[in-house]
Amino acid sequence: MNNVKLIKHPLIEHKLTILRDVKTQPFQFRMLIDEISYLMMFEATRDLALREVDITTPVTKTKGHKLATKVMICPILRAALGMLDSVFKLMPDASVGFLGFQRNEETAKAEFFYAKLPSDYANRTAIIIDPMFATGGTAIDAVKFLKDKGVRDIKFISIIAAPEGLKRFSEVYPDVAVYTAAIDECLNDKNYIVPGLGDAGDRVFNTN
Ligand code: URA
Numbered sequence: 744m745n746n747v748k749l750i751k752h753p754l755i756e757h758k759l760t761i762l763r764d765v766k767t768q769p770f771q772f773r774m775l776i777d778e779i780s781y782l783m784m785f786e787a788t789r790d791l792a793l794r795e796v797d798i799t800t801p802v803t804k805t806k807g808h809k810l811a812t813k814v815m816i817c818p819i820l821r822a823a824l825g826m827l828d829s830v831f832k833l834m835p836d837a838s839v840g841f842l843g844f845q846r847n848e849e850t851a852k853a854e855f856f857y858a859k860l861p862s863d864y865a866n867r868t869a870i871i872i873d874p875m876f877a878t879g880g881t882a883i884d885a886v887k888f889l890k891d892k893g894v895r896d897i898k899f900i901s902i903i904a905a906p907e908g909l910k911r912f913s914e915v916y917p918d919v920a921v922y923t924a925a926i927d928e929c930l931n932d933k934n935y936i937v938p939g940l941g942d943a944g945d946r947v948f949n950t951n
Contacts, residue, residue, distance in 0.1 A: 744913040747904075748922045750786045755779055755924050759902070763940045769949040773825055776874060776947060779902055779924060781829035787870070787900050787922040788833070815840045815867035815894075819885055820857065822944035823872045826900070830872060840864055842871070842888065844881045853881040858888065865893040874943040876901035876923060878934050879908030886916050902943075903927055905936045 761767055762775040794811035797804065814837040818827045831837065843857030861867070869889050876882060876899070886897055897919050899912075904923040907930055912921065927936045935941070945951050 744909060744917075746913050746917050746920050747909050747926075748786070748920055749926060750783050750922055750924050752782060755782050758782075759924055762902075763938060765941070767946075769946060772946045776825040776902070776943075777829045780826040780872070780900070781833065783900055783902070783922060783924055784830055784833050787898060787920075791868070810834070810836070813863070813867045814838070815861060815864055815869045817842050817860075817869050817871040817885070817889070819844055819871065819873040819881060822874050822942075822947055825943070825947035826872045826874060826902075830870070830900075837870075838863075838867065840869070842885050844884065852878075853884065855884060855888065860892070864889075865895075867894070868896040868898070869894050871897065871899045872901075873899070874902040875936060875939070876904035876908050876912075876921065877930060877936050878905070879910075879912035882908070882912050882921070883915050886912075886919055898922065903936055903939060905930045905939075 758775050758779050762772060792811040793808040795806050796809050798807050814834050816830050816837050817840045818824055820841060820843040838861035840860035844853040845856055846853050871885055882899055889897055899919060899921045901923045903925045905927055927939055929937050931937050
């Protein structure tokens with residue numbers, strides 16, 4: 744699975760451990776999701792293209808580099824909203840394209856219900872964000888949705904992933920890089936990641 748990039752960093756591991764803890768309250772949970780996403784972005788954006796620009800400092804004229812890549816951040820509703828602020832903070836010129844998938848509790852499968860993309864989506868690099876990469880089903884559907892619309896360059900950022908989901912996804916889309924901060928043990932019979940952190944959306948939004 745060459746497309747899977749495990750981002751290991753002491754700060755991320757420390758924060759992830761507090762994030763997983765059942766005693767961590769929603770306020771701190773949101774803060775940690777934000778901080779971990781921010782740290783992961785550093786690695787996940789490493790290969791974005793730059794263009795040379797002329798600038799004038801208070802001392803002299805010189806050349807610098809700015810991002811040449813137009814980015815579309817695609818949060819998968821709703822848990823990814825917890826990651827959006829930090830990603831947007833790092834790339835304030837990016838556009839946001841929302842993708843709505845909702846878990847059907849009877850089938851444990853995610854069902855598509857909503858999309859709102861910027862008009863020039865096809866010319867943008869899509870960075871899909873979703874904190875939990877479980878069965879890979881939603882990830883496959885989200886990538887298929889964007890590819891069918893003509894988006895060519897797609898990355899996926901997820902905080903915790905299950906090996907089953909990564910394997911399934913990578914067989915279908917070996918060309919799409921998946922960045923994750925943890926590859927956990929497995930899925931349970933309800934398709935929750937083990938050890939995981941429970942329902943990320945519920946913990947971000949303090950619902951159950
Ligand atoms: N979604 C979650 O929020 N948690 C899981 O463990 C799996 C999917």
